[in-house]
Amino acid sequence: MLSGGLDSCVTTAIAAQSHDLALLHFTYAQRTQNRERQAFTEIADFYSLPGDRRLILNADYFAQIGGSALTDLGIPVPEADLTRKEVPITYVPFRNAHLLCLATSWAEVLGARSIFMGVVQEDSSGYPDCTEAFCKAFALAIEAGTRPDTHIDLITPLIHLHKSQIVKTGKDLNAPLHLTWSCYDREDVACGRCDSCILRLRAFEQAGVRDPILYQ
Amino acid sequence: MLSGGLDSCVTTAIAAQSHDLALLHFTYAQRTQNRERQAFTEIADFYSLPGDRRLILNADYFAQIGGSALTDLGIPVPEADLTRKEVPITYVPFRNAHLLCLATSWAEVLGARSIFMGVVQEDSSGYPDCTEAFCKAFALAIEAGTRPDTHIDLITPLIHLHKSQIVKTGKDLNAPLHLTWSCYDREDVACGRCDSCILRLRAFEQAGVRDPILYQ
Numbered sequence: 001m002l003s004g005g006l007d008s009c010v011t012t013a014i015a016a017q018s019h020d021l022a023l024l025h026f027t028y029a030q031r032t033q034n035r036e037r038q039a040f041t042e043i044a045d046f047y048s049l050p051g052d053r054r055l056i057l058n059a060d061y062f063a064q065i066g067g068s069a070l071t072d073l074g075i076p077v078p079e080a081d082l083t084r085k086e087v088p089i090t091y092v093p094f095r096n097a098h099l100l101c102l103a104t105s106w107a108e109v110l111g112a113r114s115i116f117m118g119v120v121q122e123d124s125s126g127y128p129d130c131t132e133a134f135c136k137a138f139a140l141a142i143e144a145g146t147r148p149d150t151h152i153d154l155i156t157p158l159i160h161l162h163k164s165q166i167v168k169t170g171k172d173l174n175a176p177l178h179l180t181w182s183c184y185d186r187e188d189v190a191c192g193r194c195d196s197c198i199l200r201l202r203a204f205e206q207a208g209v210r211d212p213i214l215y216q
Numbered sequence: 217m218l219s220g221g222l223d224s225c226v227t228t229a230i231a232a233q234s235h236d237l238a239l240l241h242f243t244y245a246q247r248t249q250n251r252e253r254q255a256f257t258e259i260a261d262f263y264s265l266p267g268d269r270r271l272i273l274n275a276d277y278f279a280q281i282g283g284s285a286l287t288d289l290g291i292p293v294p295e296a297d298l299t300r301k302e303v304p305i306t307y308v309p310f311r312n313a314h315l316l317c318l319a320t321s322w323a324e325v326l327g328a329r330s331i332f333m334g335v336v337q338e339d340s341s342g343y344p345d346c347t348e349a350f351c352k353a354f355a356l357a358i359e360a361g362t363r364p365d366t367h368i369d370l371i372t373p374l375i376h377l378h379k380s381q382i383v384k385t386g387k388d389l390n391a392p393l394h395l396t397w398s399c400y401d402r403e404d405v406a407c408g409r410c411d412s413c414i415l416r417l418r419a420f421e422q423a424g425v426r427d428p429i430l431y432q
Binding site: 055057058059060061062064065066087091092093094095096097098101102104105106108109128129131133134136137138140141142143144145146147148 | 271273274275276277278280281282303307308309310311312313314317318320321322324325344345347349350352353354356357358359360361362363364
């Protein structure tokens with residue numbers, strides 16, 4: 001599962017060490033979907049994925065469901081507040097479950113044996129669908145809800161890493177961090193002010209690595 | 217969750233006894249999607265649902281994922297074979313998980329406290345995502361993957377009923393069975409030959425109730 005952000009790019013680099021890749025991207029009428037799709041395509045090119053091993057699925061229905069600043073243009077993306085305790089308004093209700101469903105269906109059709117997802121629990125935006133408890137529950141639902149001879153592992157290699165460790169891991173594995181996109185708000189240059197930009201910038205700084213993308 | 221078939225119609229009638237309704241329908245480029253959408257709309261009208269309490273979500277991406285006779289026009293719908301042991305080709309990989317994700321996201325936005333789904337385990341087509349084990353695992357994923365103050369029960373009132381009991385329950389509750397659509401293959405009159413038609417016809421016969429829809 002490759003959104004095109006930092007975490008999913010590093011997860012792809014980890015998966016590429018031990019698995020043949022198939023890369024899945026998901027657009028859901030989110031603000032920066034064109035830029036994220038570009039990041040996906042460039043990273044898939046970097047890993048020389050053939051056309052039948054990359055899939056972009058469109059799930060615009062999130063805009064119909066609403067309830068998030070990422071899919072409802074009437075709700076502005078807030079400036080970062082990493083001390084906030086509640087779930088932020090950028091939370092797209094149950095989004096990762098949808099994404100995991102898409103990955104599971106495609107994996108079952110492909111005959112794939114593992115799904116890699118780059119969720120991060122502690123050092124992230126506080127979304128409930130990024131927790132280990134959620135991933136473990138969903139893994140049981142995959143096992144129960146697919147064909148008896150289908151067995152798909154859900155692998156979340158970053159879940160307990162700090163963002164700075166993710167940057168270091170990506171650098172060690174020569175992950176194409178220069179091709180990633182993290183900003184929630186802009187598509188030309190990163191805003192540097194939303195939660196996602198602030199978390200990313202802090203991670204690169206703590207890792208002692210230069211962030212190769214441009215900021216406004 | 218109202219597909220417009222027999223089971224979801226009876227489930228709606230059960231839910232209506234104790235809950236204020238919001239009805240969700242899901243089209244996924246399946247063969248009979250226009251006829252199923254019509255059934256949904258007519259049943260929603262029957263229950264006098266206002267516009268903001270009915271939602272039709274389109275998830276055409278199933279056709280891109282493929283692997284099922286219901287979404288791939290290159291794979292014919294087989295004639296019924298109720299002695300078959302393996303999962304049938306009409307299985308849409310992990311479909312009910314997708315549908316539950318949509319229901320969960322909308323429920324979280326609405327502030328709903330229950331999701332009713334009309335799955336039937338034993339007396340049905342043998343899909344893995346219609347089992348109690350799957351529903352229980354998914355219920356845990358809902359609890360873990362939504363906001364801390366979101367608590368949504370997944371209720372499956374038909375899961376251990378025989379189809380004939382479902383018909384009787386629907387009749388007792390005055391469910392609008394005449395508005396339902398079950399056929400996998402046709403949209404004008406039901407084919408009477410696919411798994412879904414055969415299961416339905418047998419259920420009405422065993423219940424001693426006349427099936428009010430037309431067959432070819």
